[in-house]
Amino acid sequence: MNALSAAPKPGIAPAIGTVELAGIAKRYPNGTLAVNGIDLRIEGGTYCCLLGPSGCGKTTLLRMIAGHENPTDGEIRIDGMNVVGQSPRGRGTAMMFQSYALFPHLTVRDNVAFSLRVRGVARDARIAEADRVIEQVQLGALAERLPGQLSGGQQQRVALARAIITKPRVLLLDEPLSALDEFLRLQMRAELKDMQKSLGITFIHVTHTQLEAVAVADQVVVMAHGSVRQSADARGIYAEPHSAYVARFMGGQNVLVGRVEAFAAGTLTLSGAGGRTFLLRVRENEAKAGDTVTFAVRRDHILLMRAAMDGVAPPNCVTGSIRAIEYQGTFVKVTLAAGAATGGEFVAYLEEGGYFKTPFMVGETVACSWSADDAQVVAAD
Amino acid sequence: MAITAPSGGRPWTFYALAAIFVAYVIFLYGPMLCIYVLSFQGPEGALSFPMRGLSLHWFDELWTGGDTGDLAGAIGRSLVLAVLVMVLTVVLSFAAGMAFRADFPGSSWLFYLIIASLVVPGYVLGIGIGLMFQLLGWQTDWYSSALGAQLSWTLPFGLLIMFAVFGRFSRSYEEASRDLGAGPLQTLRLVVVPMLLPGIIAVALFGFTLSYDEFARTLQSVGSDNTVPIEIWSMTQNVTSPSIYALGTVTTALSFVVIGVALGSIALIQRRRQGATPL
Numbered sequence: 001m002n003a004l005s006a007a008p009k010p011g012i013a014p015a016i017g018t019v020e021l022a023g024i025a026k027r028y029p030n031g032t033l034a035v036n037g038i039d040l041r042i043e044g045g046t047y048c049c050l051l052g053p054s055g056c057g058k059t060t061l062l063r064m065i066a067g068h069e070n071p072t073d074g075e076i077r078i079d080g081m082n083v084v085g086q087s088p089r090g091r092g093t094a095m096m097f098q099s100y101a102l103f104p105h106l107t108v109r110d111n112v113a114f115s116l117r118v119r120g121v122a123r124d125a126r127i128a129e130a131d132r133v134i135e136q137v138q139l140g141a142l143a144e145r146l147p148g149q150l151s152g153g154q155q156q157r158v159a160l161a162r163a164i165i166t167k168p169r170v171l172l173l174d175e176p177l178s179a180l181d182e183f184l185r186l187q188m189r190a191e192l193k194d195m196q197k198s199l200g201i202t203f204i205h206v207t208h209t210q211l212e213a214v215a216v217a218d219q220v221v222v223m224a225h226g227s228v229r230q231s232a233d234a235r236g237i238y239a240e241p242h243s244a245y246v247a248r249f250m251g252g253q254n255v256l257v258g259r260v261e262a263f264a265a266g267t268l269t270l271s272g273a274g275g276r277t278f279l280l281r282v283r284e285n286e287a288k289a290g291d292t293v294t295f296a297v298r299r300d301h302i303l304l305m306r307a308a309m310d311g312v313a314p315p316n317c318v319t320g321s322i323r324a325i326e327y328q329g330t331f332v333k334v335t336l337a338a339g340a341a342t343g344g345e346f347v348a349y350l351e352e353g354g355y356f357k358t359p360f361m362v363g364e365t366v367a368c369s370w371s372a373d374d375a376q377v378v379a380a381d
Numbered sequence: 382m383a384i385t386a387p388s389g390g391r392p393w394t395f396y397a398l399a400a401i402f403v404a405y406v407i408f409l410y411g412p413m414l415c416i417y418v419l420s421f422q423g424p425e426g427a428l429s430f431p432m433r434g435l436s437l438h439w440f441d442e443l444w445t446g447g448d449t450g451d452l453a454g455a456i457g458r459s460l461v462l463a464v465l466v467m468v469l470t471v472v473l474s475f476a477a478g479m480a481f482r483a484d485f486p487g488s489s490w491l492f493y494l495i496i497a498s499l500v501v502p503g504y505v506l507g508i509g510i511g512l513m514f515q516l517l518g519w520q521t522d523w524y525s526s527a528l529g530a531q532l533s534w535t536l537p538f539g540l541l542i543m544f545a546v547f548g549r550f551s552r553s554y555e556e557a558s559r560d561l562g563a564g565p566l567q568t569l570r571l572v573v574v575p576m577l578l579p580g581i582i583a584v585a586l587f588g589f590t591l592s593y594d595e596f597a598r599t600l601q602s603v604g605s606d607n608t609v610p611i612e613i614w615s616m617t618q619n620v621t622s623p624s625i626y627a628l629g630t631v632t633t634a635l636s637f638v639v640i641g642v643a644l645g646s647i648a649l650i651q652r653r654r655q656g657a658t659p660l
Contacts, residue, residue, distance in 0.1 A: 068556050089562040101557035105575045105653075115561035118571070166561060 015044030017169035017202030024074035036226035049213035052223035094168035100159040102147035253296035301374040302348035420626035455612035470588030478543030503597030521604040530598035546580030
C-alpha cells in the first residue's frame with residue numbers, strides 16, 4: 001500500500017515491481033543455512049543481478065522470491081505487500097528457468113499460451129495473444145515448431161515469451177545465459193537488457209559471471225555464503241569494492257595488506273612485508289598505528305618497469321618475477337609471483353599498444369608501481 | 382597376436398562372435414518356428430515332423446473341437462484380466478512413482494517391501510494366496526485371487542520402470558507449470574502425463590504381457606475357470622493333437638498385435654515431438 005499512497009513525482013509513472021527482502025533466511029531440514037538473513041531493496045523497473053560463486057545461495061534466494069521455495073524466516077515484499085505463501089501468479093512474478101523447462105510436447109505457440117490456457121482463456125483469444133508476444137521476441141516464423149527443433153538462443157526467447165505473457169511485475173531469471181555459447185551469450189544479454197527497458201518491469205537475474213552482471217545490471221548484488229557482501233551499481237561494485245572478498249571476486253583489483261605506520265594530511269603510511277612502504281589516500285582515518293589494513297589496487301592502473309635491483313624500494317611498489325603473460329585483445333594480463341603481502345600473486349592489466357613497445361618475458365623480475373589515488377581501503381575478510 | 386587382419390579384413394573375433402550370435406538366434410527362434418510350422422499340419426498330421434499336407438484344420442479344431450476345453454472362454458478371460466492388470470499397474474505404479482519422488486520417512490523400507498514380492502517364488506506365492514482365500518472362506522477366481530497374484534508381480538515391475546522414467550524427469554517442468562499458474566491437476570494433465578506418456582505406455586505393455594503370460598502365480602489362485610497359460614498347460618496334459626501348436630500360434634500372434642500397437646503408439650508420440658530432448 002505504501003507504493004500507492006506515496007505521491008509519484010509528476011511526469012514519472014510510479015515504478016512497479018519493487019522487491020524488498022527483510023531478514024530472509026532459508027535453513028534446509030538437514031541444517032544447512034542456504035540464505036542467512038538477507039535485507040535487500042530492489043527498486044521497481046531496475047535490472048538487478050545476483051552475483052556469486054556456486055553454492056552462495058543466490059539461486060535459493062531467487063526461488064524464494066519466485067515462490068518455489070519458502071523462506072524459513074523473514075518477509076518478501078513486492079510493491080509493499082508481503083507475498084510469502086502466495087502462488088507465483090498471485091505475487092506477480094514469473095520465472096525463466098535455467099534449462100528453460102520448455103514443455104517438449106507443446107509447440108512454441110502452445111508453450112507461450114500455456115498460462116492463458118490454464119486460466120481458461122478461450123482458444124482464439126489465447127492464440128492471438130501468444131502470437132503477439134511471439135512476434136515481440138522475433139520468433140514469428142517458428143510458432144508451429146516444437147522446442148526440440150529450436151536452437152539454444154531461440155529456446156531462450158520462447159522461455160522469455162512464455163514468462164512475459166503473464167504480465168509479471170518481476171521477472172526472475174536463473175542463469176539465463178549459461179546454456180549458450182559465448183557469441184550468443186553476448187547477443188542475448190543485450191536483448192534481455194532491451195526487453196527489460198521496454199517492459200519497464202524489474203528483472204532479477206542470477207549469474208556467476210562477473211562481466212555478465214556488470215554489463216547488464218543497474219544494481220549488482222554480490223553474495224557469498226548465504227549473505228550479501230555488497231549491493232551497488234555496476235561501477236561501484238567493480239571500482240569501489242567494500243571488502244577484500246568483493247575486490248578479489250570481481251577480479252579488477254589486487255588485494256594487499258600492510259601495518260599502519262603513520263597518518264598525516266589525508267595519507268596513511270603502511271609498511272608491508274619485505275620492507276615495502278604503501279601510501280593510501282583516505283578521507284577519514286579510523287586505524288591506529290600498528291593496525292593491519294587491507295587495501296585494493298586497481299589492476300589496470302599499474303605501471304610495470306624492469307626492476308632496479310639496488311637502492312631502497314620506492315613507496316607503492318611491488319616486485320616479483322613474471323609467472324604468466326596472457327594476451328586479452330584490448331589489454332595484456334601480466335601475473336607476478338610476488339611476496340606474501342599480496343597473497344602470493346599480483347596482476348597488472350597493461351594497455352595493449354604500450355605493452356608491445358617494450359614487451360616483457362616470463363621469468364623476468366619486474367617492479368609494479370601505482371599512484372596513491374588508485375588504492376583504497378577495503379574490509380578484511 | 383594382432384587381432385585385426387593385415388589386409389583390412391575382419392578380425393577372427395568377428396567370426397567367433399557371429400557364430401555365437403547365430404547359435405543363439407537358432408536356439409531362441411528354432412523351437413518356436415517348429416511350433417508355428419507344425420500348427421499348419423494337414424488333418425492327418427501328428428505332433429512331430431514330417432508335415433502331412435498343409436491346412437488350417439487344427440485352428441478350426443481349436444474352436445470347435447470337444448477335447449480342447451474352453452479355449453475361447455480362456456482367451457476372453459485372459460484378455461479382460463490382462464487389461465485389468467494393465468490399468469491397475471499403470472495407475473498404481475504411476476502414483477507410487479510420484480510418491481517416491483518425495484523422500485518421505487520409511488520410503489526405502491516401503492520400497493524393499495514392494496520389491497520383495499519379485500523375489501518370493503511365484504508358485505509359492507500363488508499357493509499362499511489360494512490358502513489364504515480358503516482360510517477366509519472366499520472363492521478363488523481369475524478376477525479376484527488371480528488378479529491379486531498377478532499384481533504382486535506387475536506392480537513392482539511397473540514401479541521400477543516408473544523410477545527410471547521419473548529419474549530422468551526434471552522437477553523444473555512442474556515448477557514452470559506452477560509458475561505459469563497451473564494447479565496440481567492441470568500440471569498432471571497438461572505436463573506430467575503427456576511428457577511421460579512413452580514410459581507410461583511401456584508400463585502398460587509390461588503389465589499386459591506379464592499378466593497375459595503369467596503361469597506360476599496364477600496356477601494355484603485362478604479358481605475353476607482357466608486363463609490361457611493354464612489352459613495350454615492343462616491341454617498338454619490330455620490333448621495329443623497339433624491343436625496345441627495352433628493354440629501357440631494364435632496366442633503368439635495376439636501378443637505381437639498388442640506389442641505392435643504399443644510400439645506403434647510410442648513411435649507416433651516420438652515422431653510428434655521429433656528432435657525433442659529425450660525423456
